Amino acid sequence: xxxxxxxxxxxxxxxxxxxxxxxxxxxxxxxxxxxxxxxxxxxxxxxxxxxxxxxxxxxxxxxxxxxxxxxxxxxxxxxxxxxxxxxxxxxxxxxx
Amino acid sequence: xxxxxxxxxxxxxxxxxxxxxxxxxxxxxxxxxxxxxxxxxxxxxxxxxxxxxxxxxxxxxxxxxxxxxxxxxxxxxxxxxxxxxxxxxxxxxxxxxxxxxxxxxxxxxxxxxxxxxxxxxxxxxxxxxxxxxxxxxxxxxxxxxxxxxxxxxxxxxxxxxxxxxxxxxxxxxxxxxxxxxxxxxxxxxxxxxxxxxxxxxxxxxxxxxxxxxxxxxxxxxxxxxxxxxxxxxxxxxxxxxxxxxxxxxxxxxxxxxxxxxxxxxxxxxxxxxxxxxxxxxxxxxxxxxxxxxxxxxxxxxxxxxxxxxxxxxxxxxxxxxxxxxxxxxxxxxxxxxxxxxxxxxxxxxxxxxxxxxxxxxxxxxxxxxxxxxxxxxxxxxxxxxxxxxxxxxxxxxxxxxxxxxxxxxxxxxxxxxxxxxxxxxxxxxxxxxxxxxxxxxxxxxxxxxxxxxxxxxxxxxxxxxxxxxxxxxxxxxxxxxxxxxxxxxxxxxxxxxxxxxxxxxxxxxxxxxxxxxxxxxxxxxxxxxxxxxxxxxxxxxxxxxxxxxxxxxxxxxxxxxxx
Numbered sequence: 001x002x003x004x005x006x007x008x009x010x011x012x013x014x015x016x017x018x019x020x021x022x023x024x025x026x027x028x029x030x031x032x033x034x035x036x037x038x039x040x041x042x043x044x045x046x047x048x049x050x051x052x053x054x055x056x057x058x059x060x061x062x063x064x065x066x067x068x069x070x071x072x073x074x075x076x077x078x079x080x081x082x083x084x085x086x087x088x089x090x091x092x093x094x095x096x
Numbered sequence: 097x098x099x100x101x102x103x104x105x106x107x108x109x110x111x112x113x114x115x116x117x118x119x120x121x122x123x124x125x126x127x128x129x130x131x132x133x134x135x136x137x138x139x140x141x142x143x144x145x146x147x148x149x150x151x152x153x154x155x156x157x158x159x160x161x162x163x164x165x166x167x168x169x170x171x172x173x174x175x176x177x178x179x180x181x182x183x184x185x186x187x188x189x190x191x192x193x194x195x196x197x198x199x200x201x202x203x204x205x206x207x208x209x210x211x212x213x214x215x216x217x218x219x220x221x222x223x224x225x226x227x228x229x230x231x232x233x234x235x236x237x238x239x240x241x242x243x244x245x246x247x248x249x250x251x252x253x254x255x256x257x258x259x260x261x262x263x264x265x266x267x268x269x270x271x272x273x274x275x276x277x278x279x280x281x282x283x284x285x286x287x288x289x290x291x292x293x294x295x296x297x298x299x300x301x302x303x304x305x306x307x308x309x310x311x312x313x314x315x316x317x318x319x320x321x322x323x324x325x326x327x328x329x330x331x332x333x334x335x336x337x338x339x340x341x342x343x344x345x346x347x348x349x350x351x352x353x354x355x356x357x358x359x360x361x362x363x364x365x366x367x368x369x370x371x372x373x374x375x376x377x378x379x380x381x382x383x384x385x386x387x388x389x390x391x392x393x394x395x396x397x398x399x400x401x402x403x404x405x406x407x408x409x410x411x412x413x414x415x416x417x418x419x420x421x422x423x424x425x426x427x428x429x430x431x432x433x434x435x436x437x438x439x440x441x442x443x444x445x446x447x448x449x450x451x452x453x454x455x456x457x458x459x460x461x462x463x464x465x466x467x468x469x470x471x472x473x474x475x476x477x478x479x480x481x482x483x484x485x486x487x488x489x490x491x492x493x494x495x496x497x498x499x500x501x502x503x504x505x506x507x508x509x510x511x512x513x514x515x516x517x518x519x520x521x522x523x524x525x526x527x528x529x530x531x532x533x534x535x536x537x538x539x540x541x542x543x544x545x546x547x548x549x550x551x552x553x554x555x556x557x558x559x560x561x562x563x564x565x566x567x568x569x570x571x572x573x574x575x576x577x578x579x580x581x582x583x584x585x586x587x588x589x590x591x592x593x594x595x596x597x598x599x600x601x602x603x604x605x606x607x608x609x610x611x612x613x614x615x616x617x618x619x620x621x622x623x624x625x626x627x628x629x630x631x632x633x634x635x636x637x638x639x640x641x642x643x644x645x646x647x648x649x650x651x652x653x654x655x656x657x658x659x
Contacts, residue, residue, distance in 0.1 A: 006106045013113055034290035035280060046216045049164045056159045056241035061313040077633050 175229030362485030366571025369481030376442030420552025431479030566592020
């Protein structure tokens with residue numbers, strides 16, 4: 001066997017081995033990354049659920065009434081506050 | 097280096113590689129299944145994900161109940177070295193007593209619960225600390241953004257995620273998701289590594305009720321105010337659309353998520369039941385609107401064992417006045433004309449003694465004995481709402497039948513499920529149970545009940561601008577200790593509908609054991625008026641053109657006399 005062939009074989013073997021190990025390490029590293037991204041996504045999803053709940057609590061009629069009455073000084077609509085006018089007869093509207 | 101040495105070195109390296117290759121072949125190919133399975137056992141983990149429970153919405157899409165993630169914290173005490181520091185750390189973040197946590201950690205058990213149902217922010221802070229021996233279990237917490245609103249109707253969910261009562265129990269199968277599993281590898285340091293793609297647990301579609309959150313809120317608020325005013329033990333307000341049977345509000349106070357008295361508890365209704373007797377007699381033509389009855393001046397010995405009394409003495413009264421003044425004596429005489437069998441038939445036809453089929457657990461059919469089991473006085477007492485147990489939902493449905501022209505409808509509570517795009521289901525068609533009355537009789541009854549509100553016991557139920565029909569009720573409660581009716585404990589009620597020209601709402605108001613005044617006309621009718629005014633304004637109900645106020649009617653009567 002020629003010297004050159006032996007060296008080539010050794011280099012090729014070493015490179016293949018290195019490639020295999022590197023590929024395996026990369027897969028593990030990407031696995032860590034993916035898992036951490038999944039956990040981050042889960043955290044964001046959880047946070048979103050809490051924020052949505054907070055939004056719904058802020059929209060609850062009890063809170064809206066407290067703000068409307070307490071801070072804005074509003075009062076409930078009572079009879080007569082809103083008067084719905086009869087629509088004008090079509091002929092009247094047309095003539096005028 | 098000469099050639100021989102070089103060849104020797106190369107051979108040695110090649111031999112080493114050959115050995116390594118053979119070993120690798122042995123491990124990777126021959127031993128692969130065994131070793132792979134051992135690795136999987138050691139490193140692969142699978143965690144159960146809690147199932148996502150669907151949200152419950154009102155008819156307009158407002159969230160009434162929903163699930164959010166939460167965590168339960170547990171410990172392996174033997175793995176914790178400095179128990180005292182850990183206890184103080186946990187107590188600080190979980191807002192709990194440090195000594196009780198320390199006591200728990202000192203228990204000689206392999207597993208102890210530290211806290212259940214911890215909210216997301218606190219749990220996240222604690223999880224980041226990675227305390228040895230402290231573990232977390234994901235779970236789901238049921239929350240109500242509107243606080244205690246409609247708790248009796250919505251019900252409760254247990255720690256295991258199963259509905260225990262109310263809508264949560266009745267629709268548990270629809271609400272409950274399937275849950276999921278998460279697979280991952282753990283490295284030597286306990287850090288997780290991604291393993292494979294997982295299908296997320298599909299969130300079950302939201303459940304949409306017929307209930308209106310704002311109407312329910314207002315009903316509860318007004319009921320609470322009335323309970324405080326009359327120091328009543330409890331109360332109910334039920335609101336229904338008489339044309340579709342859809343329930344818009346079902347308030348009961350004091351609220352208990354494990355019980356829904358409007359469908360589960362039966363009580364003697366008292367005079368609100370007179371409407372049923374009257375409807376039966378009119379439908380069977382045993383009485384006419386022009387008939388008159390003698391009310392015995394308030395005292396009548398109907399049988400040797402039963403003497404009936406009216407709160408106020410009356411002489412001869414027309415049918416309209418009998419209802420308007422709520423005479424027990426004359427109502428008993430009307431029942432006498434009708435007879436046992438016919439009265440029983442109509443009471444059953446109106447749905448009493450049967451479940452209404454409202455989709456809620458534990459519905460009571462009420463109490464209604466067959467005529468063969470009636471005593472000599474039962475016909476008389478039943479005519480004005482004694483010796484019969486009704487649930488509020490039965491009474492409401494019966495009045496809705498009169499309001500819609502004589503058809504008993506199934507009360508509806510569930511509209512359906514929202515589609516994946518979040519679109520809400522529309523109104524449901526009515527589910528008729530049976531026709532109880534002809535349209536003509538239903539209109540006659542509505543007219544008579546309108547008279548109750550205009551000039552009779554129900555004047556405080558009037559709503560300016562709207563024709564209202566309804567009937568008051570004041571029922572003595574049965575006292576099991578004395579085996580008779582209590583002279584002190586009453587149920588005051590008012591049931592009615594409006595606008596009479598085109599009924600949109602049937603409203604039942606019940607107050608249990610009011611103090612001060614006991615009369616339905618004084619206690620329940622004003623609350624009906626308040627609620628009806630709110631409904632008319634908030635739902636933009638056009639005013640009745642034929643509406644005549646009590647004062648106007650008196651004035652017109654006076655004018656007629658002058659003419």
